[in-house]
Amino acid sequence: MSLHPRRARPRPQWGTVAWLTVVWVLLWGDLSVGNVLAGIVLGLAVTTGLRMTPLAFHGRVRPLGVVRLATRFAIDVVRASFEVSLLALRPRYTPRGAVIGVQLRSHSDLYLTMTAELCSLVPGSLVVEAHRLTGMLYLHVLDVRQSGGIEAARRAVLDQEERVLRAFASDAELAGTGLPGVRA
């Protein structure tokens, strides 16, 4: 078996194909056999034609963690938007920002990306730079006073990462990060 990157037969990534099929079916709006088959064919064509590094998802999905992550995220998004709107509309106040660096616990690309996405949509912070190799995330905080201080903002990012890990990480990965109390 050749290990040459271009000569080796590419194995189809079924997770990505499934996601692309879901997108295709949602675009057409009705769930019929033709749409699903067309989605699978297109997904296979896209993933073999435009090759990207496959995403290694070794984790496992814990339903309780996912529910907690989703509800907390929804509450935070609503609160965030109203806070930023208030800040924009308050007559004589200009916000004082800061750029903080946070060292994340896990070293995986997937959790870094998810934490970065969620932190950008949630009150007060916006991801400016992410260093994959060291696991550092740099965020811009909109108003230091409104976030309760710099340490509170750092704590919020680490809490967000903890919720993501508790929702999606496997047991081995959780043990490696040193988080207390792994619940099944």
Add this chain to the structure above:
Amino acid sequence: MTWVIAVCGVLLTAGAVLAVVRAEKGPSILDRTVALDIVVTTMIAAVALYAAIERRADVVPVLVVLSLVGFVGSVTVARFAAVEPEGEGRVRTREEVAAEDKARREAEESTEGGATDEHGGAAEGEVR
């Protein structure tokens, strides 16, 4: 119901106009990119508002396309943003443009006596 439409329309128009003002003022290309991204998203909201009033479902693909195009546009501009020289982002007045043209023409006339370059010479400025 009509006053809801009127209020929504006024709010969306005001938001878009303010974003366009920032696109004019913004001292750099990235400020303008952010402002125009907001204009595109406001357009999506306006098309959705129209679809809600008329109860039409066939303009929904327009929303999908607009959301994708808006994102790709701002990412492309950010990817190729180069270092702008100081004062380049400002809109110049007519006198300043005339003065710059005159200075450039004089510089060209003075260097024409020297070595002439085929094809205009090498690429100038930073390419990132």
Add this chain to the structure above:
Amino acid sequence: MSWDTVADVGSAICLLGGAFLAFAAGVGVLRFPDLLSRMHAGTKPQVLGLILVLVGLALRLRSGGAVWALVLVAIFQMLTAPVAAHMVGRAGYRTGKVRHDLLVVDELTNDLDRLRKEDES
């Protein structure tokens, strides 16, 4: 009070909320002093405003496959807005458009300077 009027009232409320947030995003992008703050105005109220408007539209349409495409638009918007903001912020840092004097704490510049000094020594 039938379900139709309830859905219409709910849709009207959602549309109003969404338009208000879009207006707040426009005000924010004009008023904030710095490139990075203006990106905040472009990401957060904008996304929630769009989601509210889409929910209002879904309540009005009430049936049909178009509602699922609206779910897709909302997911796309939530996935791509932070990425666009991140790329603009990174380009701003690299081309020197960020005003460091307005920041209270700037750890990214400190770390980059430290790494550059380590590379030179």
